[in-house]
Amino acid sequence: MRxxxxxxxxxxxxxxxxxxxxxxxxxRGAAFGGLTIEGWTAWPKSGTTDADPYVRASIARNxxxxxxxxxxxxxxxxxxxxxxxxxxxxxxxxxGVTPIARFWTLTLYKPDGELVANSTNRYGFTSQEIVRHxxxxxxxVVAPRANSGNWLPTGGVERYELILRLYDTAVGVSTKAxxxxxxxxxxxxxxx
Amino acid sequence: MIRWLLLILGxxxxxxxxxxxxxxxxxxxxxxxxxxxxxALAPVNTIVALPAPTPEKxxxxxxxxxxxxxxxxxxxxxxxxxxxxxxxxxxxxxSFYTRNDVAYYAINDRAAGRRVIELDxxxxxxxxxxxxxxxxxxxxxxxxxxxxxxxxxxxxALAPEPGLMxxxxxxxxxxxxxxxxxxxxxxxxxxxRR
Numbered sequence: 001m002r003x004x005x006x007x008x009x010x011x012x013x014x015x016x017x018x019x020x021x022x023x024x025x026x027x028r029g030a031a032f033g034g035l036t037i038e039g040w041t042a043w044p045k046s047g048t049t050d051a052d053p054y055v056r057a058s059i060a061r062n063x064x065x066x067x068x069x070x071x072x073x074x075x076x077x078x079x080x081x082x083x084x085x086x087x088x089x090x091x092x093x094x095x096g097v098t099p100i101a102r103f104w105t106l107t108l109y110k111p112d113g114e115l116v117a118n119s120t121n122r123y124g125f126t127s128q129e130i131v132r133h134x135x136x137x138x139x140x141v142v143a144p145r146a147n148s149g150n151w152l153p154t155g156g157v158e159r160y161e162l163i164l165r166l167y168d169t170a171v172g173v174s175t176k177a178x179x180x181x182x183x184x185x186x187x188x189x190x191x192x
Numbered sequence: 193m194i195r196w197l198l199l200i201l202g203x204x205x206x207x208x209x210x211x212x213x214x215x216x217x218x219x220x221x222x223x224x225x226x227x228x229x230x231x232a233l234a235p236v237n238t239i240v241a242l243p244a245p246t247p248e249k250x251x252x253x254x255x256x257x258x259x260x261x262x263x264x265x266x267x268x269x270x271x272x273x274x275x276x277x278x279x280x281x282x283x284x285x286x287s288f289y290t291r292n293d294v295a296y297y298a299i300n301d302r303a304a305g306r307r308v309i310e311l312d313x314x315x316x317x318x319x320x321x322x323x324x325x326x327x328x329x330x331x332x333x334x335x336x337x338x339x340x341x342x343x344x345x346x347x348x349a350l351a352p353e354p355g356l357m358x359x360x361x362x363x364x365x366x367x368x369x370x371x372x373x374x375x376x377x378x379x380x381x382x383x384x385r386r
Binding site for chain 1 (some may be wrong): 195196199200202203204205206207208209210211212213214215216218219222224225226228229245246247248250252253254255256257258282283285287288289292293294295296297298299300302303339344346348350351352353354
């Protein structure tokens with residue numbers, strides 16, 4: 001009886017630890033080999049056949065097609081430079097410049113990958129439609145209410161993430177954080 | 193007491209194995225991965241344009257709304273596949289994914305260096321059967337090897353501004369993907385009589 005009880009207990013611990021770890025790593029997107037530059041994280045290897053089992057499992061689980069490395073690299077950010085989670089009710093400013101790429105797009109998603117409904121049907125910006133300062137830098141205001149300049153509406157959602165996709169770029173598997181890869185700053189300006 | 197600690201330790205070790213096993217098995221059992229989503233939508237070996245993602249409905253999560261996109265779900269069991277994609281004014285890319293949604297190759301308009309991206313997709317076995325001299329004569333032909341007999345090709349054209357979406361969609365709509373017709377054996381040329 002003691003043996004049976006002990007075995008069951010051991011197996012229960014195994015199931016809890018094993019499945020719990022799997023769920024946690026995939027839900028948090030805690031994959032290895034991430035490239036984090038100023039808060040923006042990319043997994044360049046997820047777009048190659050070198051993708052590790054964690055990346056493969058997370059791709060299969062959420063149902064997306066990853067950006068292939070020959071196409072581009074996508075950087076995700078879900079908190080501002082102070083580490084505060086991005087909140088759709090706040091006014092957040094994305095400012096600065098991006099690494100060199102032929103084109104880039106910046107898109108706002110809910111954490112599950114859906115676009116956010118808004119009255120202007122604007123879900124993101126491309127590098128061509130953005131209004132820039134004379135020195136080439138730009139400023140995008142991510143806010144629930146209309147704003148002058150480059151306004152990206154949040155629809156007031158509680159949490160969101162921004163994905164910066166660089167197309168036809170030299171940024172890739174061998175890239176390291178540094179001066180060649182300047183990422184835009186993410187600052188929360190005001191919160192209600 | 194020791195006994196329970198040992199049981200917990202054993203359970204944690206076994207849990208690690210369970211974790212690794214589930215992570216490795218998951219891609220094979222996923223029913224809502226990109227390939228499965230596209231299976232319902234796209235027949236084999238034809239181009240199917242994907243509707244632009246909207247907040248209400250999107251074929252896959254995390255699609256880039258600035259792009260017009262189409263897919264060709266392929267099955268190479270009947271022979272190699274021919275793909276032609278006219279490039280759009282801004283940026284066009286073709287990405288290849290295996291049955292398990294792993295990207296194994298991608299090419300963009302600039303890398304292709306022409307107005308039309310043209311390539312042949314085949315399995316390694318089919319590539320081995322291509323006569324070498326033919327490969328030399330067709331040096332401008334780009335051959336891509338697929339690691340799996342089935343998979344997905346994603347064709348995407350950027351609309352840098354919303355107004356250019358139509359042009360991007362038109363470029364994608366002219367793309368073709370289909371099994372290469374076996375070339376008819378060369379008819380013997382009648383020898384010129386002397």
